[in-house]
Amino acid sequence: MRIRTTVAAVSGALALSALAVPAAQAVDGPGTPDVSRFAPRAAADELPMEDIQIGDTKITKVVVNGGKNIVVGTTAKKKVTVAVTATDAAGIGLGGGFLWHGKKFAESSVDGMLVPADSARPTCKKLNATTSTCSLPVTIDPKASLDKNGLRNHLAGGGWNVYGMATGKDEDLVIKTQLKTAVRVQRAARLTVNASPEPVKKGKAITVSGALTRANWDTKKYAGYTQQPVKLQFKKKGASSYTTVKTVKSDSKGNLKTTVKASVDGTFRYVFAGTSTTPAVTSAGDFVDVR
Template sequence: MSGTLALSALAVPAAHAGDEPVAPKASAAVADVSEAVGAQRAAAGDIKVTDVTVNGGKDVTLGTTAKKKFKLSITATDPSGIKLSSGFLFLGDDSDAPTGLITPATEAEYNPTCVELDDTTKTCTVNVTADPARLRNVGAGVRWNVFAAVTNKSEEQVTMDDLKSDIRIKRASRLTVNASPEPVKKGKTITVSGALTRANWDTKKYAGYTKQSVQLQFKKKGASSYSTVKTVKSDSKGNLKTTVKASVDGTFRYVFAGTSTTPAVTSAGDAVDVR
């Protein structure tokens, strides 16, 4: 079920903003009809979304298979009070024809948990699930739109699809390191290799992240922190390779600072024994 259809299935008797109300009795004056229509439109028009928060404001990272559930919270206000709000995330200019969707996993999950802030304002939260099977690389690092359906206590509803999320969806990254030979004589050359890869949502596999700057760091045995030795560029397959002179026992690691589409990642450490 698409997000829009699922929202329309909410068990809430509501009319979209601008819908005509049920026609009054035939004996009513034309002026009364116009007044009734205008009153409903005005009431629905008073509904305002004041805040949208996705995953507590933290970016969401996904690999190639595992789904990830997180929260979408919508704060709305209306003079008559808010009954509930629900929604989902989408990519594209039109929520009815999205290029990407992140929605509640089941129809029941469209029903929110709401907290009343005061007589007019309420924050409602739904769980949405990002599924790599429904994602493409174009959705990484960009701002997703939020569709919201908000119903006030007078049972009027408005829908909005021009809201913006405050986080990015990122492609999971991996980083490895291997320092050799082990053990090594003091003054000899140590080769430190590794690989930087990230999730490819188009192929559903991990692939090399090419031409990226990665720091090689070293921590002397007994020390509490690492220091940067040099910066290495990943090659056309995401591989890393550089050399250093053996001096003292310690541990090497690679550190990638991340980009707008891919999160930062640090490899495990690889200890070397210098003799």
């Protein structure tokens, strides 16, 4: 994907920080990064593709989606926040960030980006005289193209980074293109269960079927998650907790099926522990009357 074009889309939000640096500061002395191209203009061309440090502004912390993995289905938009905590002796003026996927922030590496809308603006919370946390909302749309905050299956899991920036009230500037985050972007999962027959005679076989499916961002539909271990659990009538009966592996279509011997009234459910690309999910319970 053309990341310079995509980065330009965030100029309305993040460029507020970069554009706050006056062009004159770019020529104060030898060795100072040339940020003159970030001077205010009718339409910002693009944000920098390299790290920049002017003055003593530092980014000390980045939190994506409150530290929780981002789970996205096939239709509903998902709103997350990228929060950048920064410090400067004069205090923090603005800050923000966005997500990108790949090994290096370069045309040859970046294969996905999740950026704030042009209309988004940072919201900064002052922690003390020198430190603030600035947040920007990012809306993920699984139905959109990659250039419009959409997702494709190859982007599920880890490998996401944060492009962050902050300015001091004294117009110092820091830009970090590759800040790390452990947050994963995951494909939403569904899990069903059905125990039959109902009612059943004691000692007879109960067939417990179900299906494990997950969002396919390429087709915009849910499809079977195949060859995955799923626990079958049972809770005796009147009990407060479930116990694991056995582990069942989903078939080539994501379907689950096993049999158990009927003994007492109770509820069956399936439990999937999750993977790096797909979150944990638990089915609803299905009660069986044993007579």
